[in-house]
Amino acid sequence: xxxxxxxxxxxxxxxxxxxxxxxxxxxxxxxxxxxxxxxxxxxxxxxxxxxxxxxxxxxxxxxxxxxxxxxxxxxxxxxxxxxxxxxxxxxxxxxxxxxxxxxxxxxxxxxxxxxxxxxxxxxxxxxxxxxxxxxxxxxxxxxxxxxxxxxxxxxxxxxxxxxxxxxxxxxxxxxxxxxxxxxxxxxx
Amino acid sequence: xxxxxxxxxxxxxxxxxxxxxxxxxxxxxxxxxxxxxxxxxxxxxxxxxxxxxxxxxxxxxxxxxxxxxxxxxxxxxxxxxxxxxxxxxxxxxxxxxxxxxxxxxxxxxxxxxxxxxxxxxxx
Numbered sequence: 001x002x003x004x005x006x007x008x009x010x011x012x013x014x015x016x017x018x019x020x021x022x023x024x025x026x027x028x029x030x031x032x033x034x035x036x037x038x039x040x041x042x043x044x045x046x047x048x049x050x051x052x053x054x055x056x057x058x059x060x061x062x063x064x065x066x067x068x069x070x071x072x073x074x075x076x077x078x079x080x081x082x083x084x085x086x087x088x089x090x091x092x093x094x095x096x097x098x099x100x101x102x103x104x105x106x107x108x109x110x111x112x113x114x115x116x117x118x119x120x121x122x123x124x125x126x127x128x129x130x131x132x133x134x135x136x137x138x139x140x141x142x143x144x145x146x147x148x149x150x151x152x153x154x155x156x157x158x159x160x161x162x163x164x165x166x167x168x169x170x171x172x173x174x175x176x177x178x179x180x181x182x183x184x185x186x187x188x
Numbered sequence: 189x190x191x192x193x194x195x196x197x198x199x200x201x202x203x204x205x206x207x208x209x210x211x212x213x214x215x216x217x218x219x220x221x222x223x224x225x226x227x228x229x230x231x232x233x234x235x236x237x238x239x240x241x242x243x244x245x246x247x248x249x250x251x252x253x254x255x256x257x258x259x260x261x262x263x264x265x266x267x268x269x270x271x272x273x274x275x276x277x278x279x280x281x282x283x284x285x286x287x288x289x290x291x292x293x294x295x296x297x298x299x300x301x302x303x304x305x306x307x308x309x310x311x
Contacts, residue, residue: 066287071278073224073289086279093283118242125235125285132230143190143229170190170232177234184241185248 002168004175005110007182012112014176021105023165027127028102034064034130035091035098051089058083063133067094067126097122117180124173131166135159189233189259220294223267223274226287227258239284240266243277268293 005014016024037053047054058080059065068087070079101123104110112120137143147170149163225236233255240251244267257264267277274290281288 067282067285069282069287069289071275071282071288071290073291082275086275090279090282097283121235121238122284125231129230129285137229140190140229147190174232174234177232177238181234181238181241184238 002172005112005172005179006175007179007186010111011114012117012176012179012183014110014112014172015108016105016110018108020168021108023168024127025102025105027131027165027169028098028105028123031067031123031126031130032095032098032102034061035067035095037088037091048088051086051092052084053088054084056080056083056087063130066129066133094122094126098126114180114183117176117183121173121176121180124169124176128166128169128173131162131169135162135166189227189231189236189255190229220292221269221271221274222265222291222293223269223277223281224263224289224291225254225258225266225281226289227262228287231286233259235284236286239281239286243280243284 002017002020003015005012044052044054058070058076059068068083068090070076071082071086072079097119100116100119104112104116104120132143135142135146137146146163146166149160150167152164155161155164236258237248237251237255240246240254241248244251246254254264254266267274269277271290278288278290
């Protein structure tokens, strides 16, 4: 069983079983593959270099759209314009955090600096956002319903398995964030 | 937002008031854009508070107050400034996975301008 993250003399530490690390690694890689910008032929290399993407569109996949939301609520045109300027670098920020977390999964015992912890919390959050879309968590009631699923022996279909995985990621992120808040408190 | 463990007593809304909140008289003309954070059922309350504290440098009590406002009212204005400033904040919030939008401060028809800088406390 994984141990909750905690804050102590060594910084923020946690422990995951090999199977749990494999699970997290594959979830992280799924999210990375959703965020990887497509390589399009004929794209202006200079534009790509400075992060511009004039061919970008609002994502059709709900989970991707949750990761890369519109910046204005009722103005699709202005949101699209903003995407052209910022979406590529936002994807790269997210992929950077996800990759950093995946690298830390190579050891049983996880020891995190404040920066690494921030990357982990962002990565776990994105993993949870994607799982939540797949589980169709739309409101607090749906979230409660999924939260009730805690027993791995009940996992009999894809949905219950996903719910258990979501709850595991939630538990792990909550313990990490509590440790990060403690660490922040002690540095004040 | 979601809560997976019990919160401590100091995360209750309105148990403490910091000096940062005593800005009721601040008026809008020179701060024309707002950064709005929306509630969603996935982001952890602790994480949202952590983001407000670490990114904006808000005190724990201010961060928790804004977080509770997002949770209870569905949205909260967490920062104001020039369009460029709030857009930069919005990208950072999206990086953290929070659901953020920007809007003109004098939008008028959004029905909820509680919280955020210069708006004082409500409820």
